[in-house]
Amino acid sequence: MSIRIDQLPRDKFIMPGTAACPGCPLLIGLRQVMMALNGKMSLVIPAGCSSVIPGMSPATSYGVPTIHVPFASSPAVASGLVSAVRMRGNNGPVVVWAGDGASSDIGFAALSGAAARNEDLIYILADNEAYMNTGIQASGTTPWMAWTTTSPNGKTEERKEMALIMLMHKIPYVATASIAYPLDFIAKVRKASQIRGFKFIHLYAPCPPGLKFDDSYTVKIAQLAVETGIWVLWEYNQGKLTISPPSAMYKDKSKRKPLSEYMKLQGRFSKVGEDAMKIYEAKIDAYWNTILKLSELYK
Amino acid sequence: MADLEFTKYLLSRPAPGSAGATGTWRTYRPVVNQDKCIKCGLCWLYCPEDTIDWLEDKSVRINYDYCKGCGVCAEVCPVKVIDMVKETVV
Amino acid sequence: MQETIQRQARKVLVGDHAVAEAVKLARTQVISAYPITPQTLIVERLAEMVDNKEINAKFIRVESEFAALASVYGASAGGARAFTATSSHGLFYMYEMLWWAAASRLPLVMAVVTRSLGPPWNIHDEHTDIMAIRDSGWIIGMAQNVQEALDMTLAAYKITEDSRVLLPVAVGLDGFILSHTAEVLEVPSQEVVDGWLPPRDPHIPYVIEPGGEPITMGNMVKSDAHHMLLKKMMDEAMDGAKNVIHDVFASYAKLTGRNNGDLIECVNCQNSDYVAVATGAWSGDIMKAVSDLREEGYNVGFLRIRFLRPFPEEAIMDVASRARGIIVFDRDYSTGLGGIIAAEMMGLVPQSVSFKGVIAGLAGVDVTPSEVKAAIKDFIDDAERNGPIRIRKTWLMQKMEGGKP
Structure with a gap:
């Protein structure tokens, strides 16, 4: 089911003149979700950048029915909302668009609960790897050694692997995606929309001010994350786990670009020296190893 | 939609410029060299602000009222025909 | 019907x-x-x-x-x-x-x-x-x-x-x-x-x-x-x-065929000199005390708050304007303030009308009609002798071993 760019809808799903920072990855990703579903969806959005980006009432830049809700509540609100609309005969997709803080920290219980109940939702974790809206504080998915305002010498703990955690909820669909690979992401969202039950997509969305890189590099950084192997695109679909095409060649470690190419463009990794870089590469290998083993298990 | 008084203030509707005329944020203006453009649509696909229209003839048009000048379009352009030009020079 | x-x-x-x-x-x-x-x-x-x-x-x-x-x-x-x-x-x-x-x-x-x-x-x-x-x-x-x-x-x-x-x-x-x-x-x-x-x-x-x-x-x-x-x-x-x-x-x-009132239920609350106020299930016990007192000749009624929000201020002001004294029983408290209903009501009760707030029954402590009756009686007797009296917060509770409280 390959998608061509010229087949995508060209409707204005996002009204320009938003409150997003220049180069914001969240809008790139959100536009892709709306393209994937042709705008026929409703959005549930917890506190975070995406509750500020739509700008100010009585206007909004989001062109689809949207409810903004408290930080920890979005999977639960969406559970109720989808129950109501299904009872009323509406089978359209209800999408939770949540950040890493809302998903991996404050709303973790609600996410786990909704997944365990296998609610008919598409949950997209748009991960910019820190609490960007409040000014770059470390979250559960902030990677090891990354500078944030609450990890000024680099985060000392590991990141939570949210997609793997969600996989163990035995839901029908779990995938990772990247804003740099829209056709892969759009295909995943469309596939998810055809499946009943809880669908979880972990979308990498690097933030220029938060990760400290140039506004114009948003897509480049996301692409480098895949090319260096630090972000692996994979998909679990009802029993089968596969490495997604953009990541497939990086199973072979020698094909991966040096991690430093990804790191040196980001101010947040300025404390990562040569030794730490080696440890980092070993962590990437270990993660790849896990995913490849899982792909053998879930054949 | 029930036309209740409070819903006028509680509900929002899609409209451009919900955070103002964001074109004023711009320091660098993306300028497309239309002659060399290969009409691939990638700048349209990646524009965070949805300020690029991919037209019927597959050429692109930038809405400078709202373009924030982030430069993502110039960066993703596979043939590098979008120049980021300092605003004061334009 | x-x-x-x-x-x-x-x-x-x-x-x-x-x-x-x-x-x-x-x-x-x-x-x-x-x-x-x-x-x-x-x-x-x-x-x-x-x-x-x-x-x-x-x-x-x-x-x-x-x-x-x-x-x-x-x-x-x-x-x-x-x-x-x-x-x-x-x-x-x-x-x-x-x-x-x-x-x-x-x-x-x-x-x-x-x-x-x-x-x-x-x-x-x-x-x-x-x-x-x-x-x-x-x-x-x-x-x-x-x-x-x-x-x-x-x-x-x-x-x-x-x-x-x-x-x-x-x-x-x-x-x-x-x-x-x-x-x-x-x-x-x-x-x-x-x-x-x-x-x-x-x-x-x-x-x-x-x-x-x-x-x-x-x-x-x-x-x-x-x-x-x-x-x-x-x-x-x-x-x-x-x-x-x-x-x-x-x-x-x-x-x-059932209507217990709107925001309040009034049991002789508009034609009595004294009115007891409460909300919830213990209102039954308090009404029992009130009815016993009426039999003893006390001119006392009962106002039950059915809705705390919207707060029934008109009804309360109306009752308070005709009364000589209001006694409120709170099964709740705001630490540092006192009984919440008493606190919300007191400003609606004219200065010339006696007022007393009683905190009781917290934490599930049983409050008997006789205890309530004694509290109302004390209030009425005190108000008649010394009125108008204005006490927003008192605690009605058992004596503990060792004399506390």
Whole structure:
């Protein structure tokens, strides 16, 4: 089911003149979700950048029915909302668009609960790897050694692997995606929309001010994350786990670009020296190893 | 939609410029060299602000009222025909 | 009218099951709740009803009270009639959502089975939990008995969905005293309820649904004055709810023959020199004390607060303006202030009228009619001798070993 760019809808799903920072990855990703579903969806959005980006009432830049809700509540609100609309005969997709803080920290219980109940939702974790809206504080998915305002010498703990955690909820669909690979992401969202039950997509969305890189590099950084192997695109679909095409060649470690190419463009990794870089590469290998083993298990 | 008084203030509707005329944020203006453009649509696909229209003839048009000048379009352009030009020079 | 009244079934139910019965009769579409004593009987009964297809509803088995309220809130935004229930710590765990739900102006009904707050752990009755949501924008009722728990829950749907209101409604019932106590009650038939409570109109006030009108609820406002205006509109809706509550109970009375009043129930409160005030289940005991005192020649009546929000200030001012003294019994307290009803009422009672606030029955401590009677008698005697007296806070409690308090 390959998608061509010229087949995508060209409707204005996002009204320009938003409150997003220049180069914001969240809008790139959100536009892709709306393209994937042709705008026929409703959005549930917890506190975070995406509750500020739509700008100010009585206007909004989001062109689809949207409810903004408290930080920890979005999977639960969406559970109720989808129950109501299904009872009323509406089978359209209800999408939770949540950040890493809302998903991996404050709303973790609600996410786990909704997944365990296998609610008919598409949950997209748009991960910019820190609490960007409040000014770059470390979250559960902030990677090891990354500078944030609450990890000024680099985060000392590991990141939570949210997609793997969600996989163990035995839901029908779990995938990772990247804003740099829209056709892969759009295909995943469309596939998810055809499946009943809880669908979880972990979308990498690097933030220029938060990760400290140039506004114009948003897509480049996301692409480098895949090319260096630090972000692996994979998909679990009802029993089968596969490495997604953009990541497939990086199973072979020698094909991966040096991690430093990804790191040196980001101010947040300025404390990562040569030794730490080696440890980092070993962590990437270990993660790849896990995913490849899982792909053998879930054949 | 029930036309209740409070819903006028509680509900929002899609409209451009919900955070103002964001074109004023711009320091660098993306300028497309239309002659060399290969009409691939990638700048349209990646524009965070949805300020690029991919037209019927597959050429692109930038809405400078709202373009924030982030430069993502110039960066993703596979043939590098979008120049980021300092605003004061334009 | 006689015919419809006859179409009621006489049943014996505990308060929690009476609430569940009302939720069923209202044809609630989405139900979500999390277990907490003494509310648990409601969630169990409703889960059973859904599983047995006694009711065509979705039951969302959530992982917390926060999610319980969040999910029924989402259901209401999606156009369904929705219900949740909780108690004490569970209600406090919902706190953020309580405010968000009210300010979203979506109709919702919640039962609050009142219970004290720890530490120490204690599952017994106290009203402080439900009182703590009084600023949040919820309409708050308090039932006196199992019958009223059923009637008020049914009425709550009609109140919350009224386009003049569109504020969520909490129905309080005392933990154990009502929740787990079986009483005889009359249950209206499904047919009668259907005729009185039509299905919810999903478009009032608005609906968020896939492919629907592209509205957004809750993004920031261009002008903070708009936000403030929305607060004023909520306040106006609360004021409007006073008439709606009157109308709803009046129309319910036509079906059932039962009407315990609007925001207050008045038992000789308008023609007595002295008036005792309370809310909830212990009102029965207090009325007993009042009636004993009347037999002894004391000119005393009783005012029961049925709705804490909207606060019945007109009714209270009216009663206070005719009285020589008001004594308020609070089964709740605001630490550093005192009894909450006493604090809210005192400013409405003229300086020339004696006033006394009594905190009693916290943490489930039993309060007997004779204790209440003695307290009222003391107050009246004191006021007659020394009045007007004005004491906002006193504690009515047993002496402990060692002389404290």
